[in-house]
Amino acid sequence: MRFQFILTEIGQGLRRNLSMTISVVLVTFVSLTFVGAGLLLQAQIDKLKDDWYDKVEVSVFLCPVGSAEATCAGGEASPEQIDALETVFDDELGDQVERVYFESKEDAFASFSEQYPDGYLGTQLTVDDMQASFRLKLTDPQNYEVVNDVVTGRPGVEVVEDQRRIFDSLFLALNRASLMSAGLAAVMLLAAVLLITTTIRLSALSRRRETGIMRLVGASNLFIQLPFLLEGAIAAVLGAGLAVGGLWLTVKYLVTDWLAESVTWVAYVDGADVLRIAPVLLGIAFLLAAIASVVTLNRHTRV
Amino acid sequence: MIRFENVTKVYARGARPAVDDVSMEVRRGEFVFLVGASGSGKSTCLHLILREERPTSGKVFVAGRDLRSLSSWKVPNLRRGIGVVFQDFRLLPNKTVFENVAFALQVIGKPRHTIAITVPETLEMVGLAGKEKRRPHELSGGEQQRVAIARAFVNRPPILLADEPTGNLDPTTSLGIMRLLDRINRTGTTVVMATHDDDIVNQMRKRVIELDTGRVVRDQAHGSYVRSDEETEPLTNPDPAPMSAPTTVVRRSAHVDAAAGE
Numbered sequence: 222m223r224f225q226f227i228l229t230e231i232g233q234g235l236r237r238n239l240s241m242t243i244s245v246v247l248v249t250f251v252s253l254t255f256v257g258a259g260l261l262l263q264a265q266i267d268k269l270k271d272d273w274y275d276k277v278e279v280s281v282f283l284c285p286v287g288s289a290e291a292t293c294a295g296g297e298a299s300p301e302q303i304d305a306l307e308t309v310f311d312d313e314l315g316d317q318v319e320r321v322y323f324e325s326k327e328d329a330f331a332s333f334s335e336q337y338p339d340g341y342l343g344t345q346l347t348v349d350d351m352q353a354s355f356r357l358k359l360t361d362p363q364n365y366e367v368v369n370d371v372v373t374g375r376p377g378v379e380v381v382e383d384q385r386r387i388f389d390s391l392f393l394a395l396n397r398a399s400l401m402s403a404g405l406a407a408v409m410l411l412a413a414v415l416l417i418t419t420t421i422r423l424s425a426l427s428r429r430r431e432t433g434i435m436r437l438v439g440a441s442n443l444f445i446q447l448p449f450l451l452e453g454a455i456a457a458v459l460g461a462g463l464a465v466g467g468l469w470l471t472v473k474y475l476v477t478d479w480l481a482e483s484v485t486w487v488a489y490v491d492g493a494d495v496l497r498i499a500p501v502l503l504g505i506a507f508l509l510a511a512i513a514s515v516v517t518l519n520r521h522t523r524v
Numbered sequence: 525m526i527r528f529e530n531v532t533k534v535y536a537r538g539a540r541p542a543v544d545d546v547s548m549e550v551r552r553g554e555f556v557f558l559v560g561a562s563g564s565g566k567s568t569c570l571h572l573i574l575r576e577e578r579p580t581s582g583k584v585f586v587a588g589r590d591l592r593s594l595s596s597w598k599v600p601n602l603r604r605g606i607g608v609v610f611q612d613f614r615l616l617p618n619k620t621v622f623e624n625v626a627f628a629l630q631v632i633g634k635p636r637h638t639i640a641i642t643v644p645e646t647l648e649m650v651g652l653a654g655k656e657k658r659r660p661h662e663l664s665g666g667e668q669q670r671v672a673i674a675r676a677f678v679n680r681p682p683i684l685l686a687d688e689p690t691g692n693l694d695p696t697t698s699l700g701i702m703r704l705l706d707r708i709n710r711t712g713t714t715v716v717m718a719t720h721d722d723d724i725v726n727q728m729r730k731r732v733i734e735l736d737t738g739r740v741v742r743d744q745a746h747g748s749y750v751r752s753d754e755e756t757e758p759l760t761n762p763d764p765a766p767m768s769a770p771t772t773v774v775r776r777s778a779h780v781d782a783a784a785g786e
Binding site: 226430431433434435436437438439440441442444445 | 574597600601602603604605606607608614616627628630631632633675676679
């Protein structure tokens with residue numbers, strides 16, 4: 222009886238304020254789409270990091286002939302210095318460094334020649350123009366600073382370079398995009414809360430007579446307020462559902478079917494990621510409705 | 525059943541108290557008129573009994589419960605034991621007579637079969653059998669008030685409050701309503717009725733508590749009432765017979781011998 226009665230009440234309430242209900246659905250839809258887009262961008266960034274950081278290395282370039290660096294005052298890095306560095310990688314940085322690969326200047330020249338068989342921009346380089354280097358694979362790419370501190374300044378080391386830097390600007394751009402998305406989402410979420418508040422207030426006012434009688438005959442607070450709470454929640458969750466659907470379609474057609482087909486060397490977010498953020502979006506929608514309801518109902522349907 | 529102990533209610537700080545140091549007791553099964561001019565504090569007393577307002581000072585007891593210390597989540601339970609009737613009926617215009625009465629049971633979670641039994645029984649008792657499918661606007665004022673009474677009484681509350689229930693009705697219709705309230709009273713229900721209709725008070729010969737600017741000025745067992753705005757105009761009927769002999773005992777779930785017509 223109770224359950225059915227409440228359902229009837231909800232149905233009536235939603236139909237009575239149909240235009241308001243639709244606007245709540247749409248505003249939550251748009252705001253949660255922004256929230257979802259921000260979350261997906263973050264997921265994309267994580268994926269890229271996972272994917273690329275596995276491949277990137279720290280390069281320790283050794284002194285070539287005629288370097289101006291202070292540590293290279295003794296000329297080209299000597300075999301003793303190279304041995305000393307290897308010991309450092311093994312002992313001091315044993316925990317951080319997973320793998321060490323030494324590239325002599327001959328190796329470097331070989332791979333250079335392979336890349337530019339006709340010389341680089343018309344110059345004729347020799348083996349001595351190349352420099353030897355260590356390629357370090359770190360156990361955790363985030364520990365670059367530790368390695369840098371230990372290695373930089375040692376005799377025979379010209380410069381230490383983190384390949385991750387190359388990606389920094391890309392990640393910066395992606396991070397800014399997701400921040401912007403979060404900002405827009407915040408504004409839209411505020412609008413959604415205000416709109417739900419207004420909707421519930423209207424609904425409560427239009428049912429003042431009913432709620433007045435309910436109070437008098439001793440209906441419990443929960444019973445009186447539940448239809449209003451659920452009305453707001455249903456509209457908000459509908460909006461969240463639309464947002465999830467919209468994001469899923471976007472990811473499917475824009476990313477999976479198009480971007481992933483044309484640029485294949487990058488890992489992309491997919492439908493599974495959308496489904497992973499779906500509960501978050503639904504939760505936010507529910508929370509929105511709850512906040513709005515608590516604010517409104519205590520003022521309009523109090524015992 | 526209802527006890528006021530030195531109850532004072534001040535609505536706005538510094539304003540004159542709406543109820544000023546009122547002490548009274550209404551016993552189980554009594555029929556009490558609460559009389560007085562507008563603004564004398566009758567309605568405030570009813571609000572206090574319903575715990576729609578809390579006293580500024582003093583104590584209100586209803587059915588053994590101290591309303592001052594009653595936590596707000598228990599208020600609905602208190603109100604399930606009190607039926608209320610108003611001057612303006614307060615029916616739901618888009619519901620039928622049956623639905624209006626059933627509404628009171630639905631919202632407190634009564635099972636459907638209980639509603640299916642109790643509602644027709646109550647409608648028959650108030651004399652509205654056969655009008656279940658009408659909507660309020662299709663009924664006369666007296667009939668609408670009967671629906672309101674049915675709604676207030678359908679849960680068989682031990683207490684029935686009536687705030688000017690005859691205020692919108694003509695004298696003949698009012699009489700019918702009073703007969704009905706009297707019948708309800710004789711099922712053992714305590715009835716408190718706020719009114720300033722002196723004709724009715726004088727015909728009923730029940731206990732009268734008169735309020736004036738928030739104070740009890742009279743509490744009389746079989747009282748009469750003279751409206752102050754009518755000066756000392758003599759009563760139309762100086763010695764009215766009580767409407768019904770208070771000896772017949774009516775069972776609580778009253779079977780019906782057709783309520784008085786309108």
